[in-house]
Amino acid sequence: MDADLTPEAPAESQGQTDAVTELLGAIGYAELTAGLRMAADALAAPGLGVRVWMGRASSAELEHFERIVTRLKEMGQDPETVMEPFIAPVDAFHERTRPRDWLEALVKIYVGDGIARDFYREIAQHVDEGSRELIESVLQVDEQDEFVVGAVTDAIDADPAVAGRLALWARRLVGEAIAQTQYVAVEREALMTMMVGGQQAGVDLADLGRMFTRLIELHGQRMGRLGLTP
């Protein structure tokens, strides 16, 4: 045999597996709650069209949730146990970001969904193959940004003051999302290491900060598409 052997893939460490499990638990509960909240917010939407769109967004989130539950079971985990620690921070995020009207609700879906996608793309590189496939399948679900862009643009045309209010709202959403993610990450070293792509313990908040910076840049581009100042 040739001496030019390809290096063996390193065996997955227990820490890595635990981190992926935690990550799926966090994402799973976040998707479940996002789906249920969207549906609740949809009931306050003025027209049938908006209600239907928000109902579809809700269904998509609940479907992601089901895929994560399936994956956790494949990994021999109990989904409820794994999600339990993330109930408090996710619920806190939503308590602190209750939309005052359906327009804020739409922007919340747009901003939240966008950041979630970018976050998934970041972490997809650092997880095992089965989990990567799951994350990529979730990313393939059709993006329905056009509807939000149209609705927000129309609302700003009708009342330009809306732009300032929604820009502030979007900033608050991102701030709260980052705050809650930090709370979760600082208490879980293996999870934080994996999220920033580190190979061993010893990553710090600065690494996490750099990932947030990348996410905020992409968020800014999305805000621009809405016609809002990031």
Added chain:
Amino acid sequence: MDADLTPEAPAESQGQTDAVTELLGAIGYAELTAGLRMAADALAAPGLGVRVWMGRASSAELEHFERIVTRLKEMGQDPETVMEPFIAPVDAFHERTRPRDWLEALVKIYVGDGIARDFYREIAQHVDEGSRELIESVLQVDEQDEFVVGAVTDAIDADPAVAGRLALWARRLVGEAIAQTQYVAVEREALMTMMVGGQQAGVDLADLGRMFTRLIELHGQRMGRLGLTP
């Protein structure tokens, strides 16, 4: 040729088509709203298990809604236009039956889903083949009654007074559902004729009443499975 000709199937009348369209519009909006309400109610559920279960029930309703939208489009109809007239009665039903806690929300899903299934079975015989296939596919979605039966039985074991309250609640749900269905039906003769399986105009409220009686009998059997007086 033999004289023993099989009679030709009567061509579908325009009235029949209109009635099926109206029926799908009514069911479609009812499923959409039921799905969104269930999700909203799920947010108030105490444990993750109940929230997940209700989230799944919500997804199933939203999926039925999507199938009805697809069918209406196949029939060349605009789903939103067709659903519009049913917004007021369906919303009125929900305004008048707001669950005070998650247990009432669970019973609402159980009762509502059960009656909807029986109603679909009744009408499936009277509609065109494409619509019948749709209705039957919706009926095939797995029934998850066991969860509700377990939760309600546990709650009654813990506090027997719950049984009386939930029995009253279920009665109110059925009463309101029948009232709103009557409002809808009496204004739409073709729809009412089709619902009760009549071949021509001239059916009356007594025919509708007989269908309701059958649905109430089946509802009573379901209440028995919950350990509640119908």
